[in-house]
Amino acid sequence: MYAACRFPESLSLVTQVAQARGGVLPLTRAGVWLLFGLALVNGAFLFFLPSHALTDYAWSIKPPVNAAFIGSGYLAGTLATGLVVFATTRWRSLQTLPPALWVLATTLAVATLVHNDKFKFDFVPTWAWVIIYVGIPFAVPYLVWRQRANADPEPEADPRLNLLRALSAVAGVVIIAGAAALYLFPGDLASHWVWPLTPLLARVVAGWYAMFGTMLLTCALMLRRPSEAFIPYSTLAVWCVLLLALGLLHPDDVSGAGVYVVGMLVLLALSVLALWRAIPAVKAEGL
Numbered sequence: 001m002y003a004a005c006r007f008p009e010s011l012s013l014v015t016q017v018a019q020a021r022g023g024v025l026p027l028t029r030a031g032v033w034l035l036f037g038l039a040l041v042n043g044a045f046l047f048f049l050p051s052h053a054l055t056d057y058a059w060s061i062k063p064p065v066n067a068a069f070i071g072s073g074y075l076a077g078t079l080a081t082g083l084v085v086f087a088t089t090r091w092r093s094l095q096t097l098p099p100a101l102w103v104l105a106t107t108l109a110v111a112t113l114v115h116n117d118k119f120k121f122d123f124v125p126t127w128a129w130v131i132i133y134v135g136i137p138f139a140v141p142y143l144v145w146r147q148r149a150n151a152d153p154e155p156e157a158d159p160r161l162n163l164l165r166a167l168s169a170v171a172g173v174v175i176i177a178g179a180a181a182l183y184l185f186p187g188d189l190a191s192h193w194v195w196p197l198t199p200l201l202a203r204v205v206a207g208w209y210a211m212f213g214t215m216l217l218t219c220a221l222m223l224r225r226p227s228e229a230f231i232p233y234s235t236l237a238v239w240c241v242l243l244l245a246l247g248l249l250h251p252d253d254v255s256g257a258g259v260y261v262v263g264m265l266v267l268l269a270l271s272v273l274a275l276w277r278a279i280p281a282v283k284a285e286g287l
Contacts, residue, residue, distance in 0.1 A: 022152030023089050028143050032094075035101075036081035038132065039074045047071030047242070050250075058126040059118045065195045065246055065253035066205075072242035073104075073208045080235040088231070088287045091147045096222050096232045098140050100215035105136035107183060107207035115200040155224045164229065164274050169220035171270060175213030182206040194257040195250070212236060212267075219274075226281035233274035240268040 024032075046053055050064035050071065061067040084094050112119060112130060120126050157165075182189050186202035197205060215232050223229055244264050247254045 022091050022150065024084070024091055024094070025143075025146060025150065028091075028147055029085060031139065031143055032081050032084045036078065036085055039077035039081055043071050043074030043076075043078050045071070047075055058123065058129040059115075059120060059200065061201070063196060063250070063253045065250035066197070066201050068246055068250060069243065070204060070208070072239060072246070073211070075242060076235050076239035079238050080231055083231050083234070083287065090287065091151055092224070092228050093287045094231055095144075095147070095151075096215060096218040096228070097235075098144050099218045100211045102137055102140045103214045104207050104211035105133045105140070107210055108204065109133040109137065111183075111200060111203040111207065114203070118198075118200050157224050158226060160277060161223050161226060161229070164270075164277065165220045165223055167270055167273070168216040171267065172213045172216030172218075172220060175209050175216065179206040179210035179213055183210070194255060194260045195246075195253045212239065216270075226277040227285055227287065228278075229274040230278040230282050230287065233271045233278065237268060237271035237275065240264045240271065244268075 046057070046061075046067045048071070050061075050067035053061035053064070053067035057067070061070070080094075080097060084097075088094055112133060119129075182193075183203050183206035186197070186199040186206075190197035190199065190202040193202070193205070215236070219229065219232055244261065247257050247261070
């Protein structure tokens with residue numbers, strides 16, 4: 001009985017400590033736990049069993065490389081959310097991620113609305129998809145508002161990050177511009193992609209690229225310490241490696257991938273540059 005009475009007090013104390021230290025608040029951590037589970041389930045299913053997405057997903061995805069592409073994004077997201085729930089204590093270590101998540105969720109929600117005739121609304125997971133991607137654009141701003149209200153004062157920017165921030169800004173602008181074009185004109189541009197895309201899948205692909213482009217722009221604007229680069233750029237690195245593997249795993253679906261491969265290698269190199277700065281800082285001061 002005594003322990004039960006102390007539980008609300010203990011929870012309040014945890015929240016106060018998080019607030020005082022600019023840490024990750026319990027509600028934010030709970031939301032990230034949910035995202036971690038969703039990313040893991042979707043990523044494992046779509047990347048490792050892509051042919052099953054034709055019949056067992058919210059809409060019929062074909063050819064399999066498209067399902068594997070989406071799965072790559074979810075698996076990269078599993079790393080990001082996993083680092084948050086298992087290793088991160090400071091809000092600044094993940095603050096570059098919410099704007100990117102908001103962009104992904106919003107673009108996928110709009111794509112779902114525009115192409116609603118392609119979705120299986122007699123299939124329970126479809127409703128889970130709709131609820132998640134309609135809900136995230138509202139939940140993320142609220143959680144960010146709560147975190148920023150209790151954040152530490154912003155530190156001075158480390159000059160060692162200047163090159164990384166400049167390159168990230170350029171890459172982010174280029175990626176967002178390309179993603180916007182594909183999203184707005186899927187019928188005209190899908191035929192130039194390295195594997196077959198329907199208009200819905202073109203918008204989904206564009207949404208994932210827009211997410212990572214937004215993450216790079218946010219890093220360019222918000223990174224202050226080298227350790228803050230660890231989560232976003234390790235996530236980008238994993239995404240690049242998984243996307244580069246698609247040509248090997250699905251050679252019959254992928255063609256003319258020269259520019260695509262070069263682009264992913266450039267992003268991977270950018271990730272390596274960031275992690276070269278971030279890893280020693282994380283070892284020294286943690287996340």
